[in-house]
Amino acid sequence: MKNFLIIIILLISSFQFSISNRKQNYYNQQQFESIIINILHKYFTYDFEEPISINHNIENNNDETKVDPNDHVNVELWNKLNEEDIKKMPVINDYSNEIIAKKWLKWYLYIVQRYSQVDIYLNWNYMTNITEENQQAITAQNLIQSPFSRLVLPIAKKFNEYMKYSENYDLKRIFGGLASSTTSNNDDDVKRISKLGSQLEDIYSTTKVCELNNKKKCYALAPYLERLMQIEKDYDRLLWAWKGWHDECGNKIRPVYLPYIDLLNKNVKENGYHDLAQYWIKGYGIGNVTGFESIIDQLLKNIMPLYEQLHAYVRGRLCSKYENRFDCNGPIPAHILGNMWAQTWHDRLDDIIPYPDAPLINITKVLIEKKFSIHQLYTMAESFFTSIGLYPMTPKFWARSMFEKPTDRNVVCHGSAFNMGYHDDYRVKICTEINDDYFYTVHHEMGHIEYYMAYSEKQPFVYQSGANSGFNEAIGDTIGMFAISPAHLIKLGFLDEENVNLHYEINYLFRLALEKVAFLPFSYVMDKYRFLLFRNEIDVEHELNSKWWALRIEYGGIMAGAPRNDKKNFDAGAKYHIPSNVPYLRYFFAHILQFQFHRAMCRLQGVTKRLHMCDIYGNKYVGEKFKEMLAMGASKSWPEILENFTGENKLESQAILDFFQPLYNWLKMENLARGYPVGWM
């Protein structure tokens, strides 16, 4: 869904950094505010002091029957209205005149809001029903919008030449953003990009892996193969699934992806960028490319001592389990870490848990025992947000979200949250299942929606987006971390307080490190690799695939489980965000940021030690401060917004290190005692 964002709505995209983050609120602010206030009055019944019950069904909030099915954008009408309005562009006789600049901006934003509403609507249709027809609708819309973006970009650039010296902060900020956008002058390129982008989504969503001895028995990634990677223990069966997916998906992605990024690169070059990497980085506003990359490098470097200890311990334990299957001093094979991409490792916890005498509560088991429905997972997450004074979900959320994988059509299962930008229409699409991963994911996606709601309520259209794309991803993760903390699970009645002792705490920290710390080198490599590719620093004939693995080994100590072929394979392409072309550093940032948010929230609650035992559920004071940050949207630079909430004006690895300090000490001692080597080169 990003192809047209990048190419067509490029003017908006400066303000909208995340896949699940393109949204705007078309209808009038007052109307919106009064609706929100009504919702607040109606549903904010949850009292902090009340004892917590397991069943969080807020049934009266679920009045999806009241949703008018026709209350959504009308593509044809919106396009027609825009066609008329485009003709009414204000006359510009002086680009230095701020009154004219404001008038032009008003005209521009009016049109661009409608276009973006149409975009997101068509995207939703496609993502939740992959058909030729829905794909064509996107391409057609891209072509309709192209002339507009070609018309406005040069004008925005001219205005910016003067507005960058303006004393008006907003004009300066808004035109600065608009001028850094891109557009395509070539309709054929627009068509091809749109088509290739859809083809990539299609391949990823429909690829299946068949049994070696039965070509009629084939499985999709979600839920079968993903689940298998989590629960299967047999080395060779895991390897079959891993190799099957990487061969089937990656090999097919390769010939489509390469021309696709060539076109994208060509497009940004035509717009004055060196390459796509530079274009992706600009949203962060951190100096030049080299400066930006050295900041990321330093963050990762700071965390590496912790990562290496974790890696050493995990490898040592897996080595005893899979004796003689791999070198116990080298990288870990990617297929035995409980995840198709070895990006998180916590699904292998049972086999490598530090203290088996203090097993962690099995959230999946509790959810099943308590007969949780998918709907209840969502109302439970909602209750966390409302307990700290954030928003309840809207009726349209309940009526229009895709909560489960449909059986009658192909969809993009990868979870995401949508701001339809129209009449409090917020949605998620997730192929939810009842297990611990989704328990967490549901909080994550709802975090996106809370962010949408907060800035849509408070900010004008141009500032209705995250402070940066890392913020978008960190909001729900922060709440999710509180939700799975021992302290919160005790409150939920999932966990018996008596079971929580020092061993339990180490197990818990270890489990979380398998998810959060293990992820950092992976997320780093995702864009490190693409940046090299975008800059033509990878010889695609001879090292397209081996370069990927060289980086995964260098930075993460993870290797391919089977021999790979540089002529055919494209293992990076077997990870969703590569074919779907979503920048990934946002997740790296988010994993640093969420610990900064978490630490700040605990501090506001008066907790400065043993941060892993802190839970801010029900704390409206902390929630209020948090909401203030959300409500700022992109109205200020992200360092300012971060500082306002945490007191820190930059990304700091110290917060995640603080959180895991007790585990780090433990790992060092334990690796030493067990004689586990550290490092892999």
Ligand SMILES: [Zn+2]
């Ligand atoms: Zn997300």
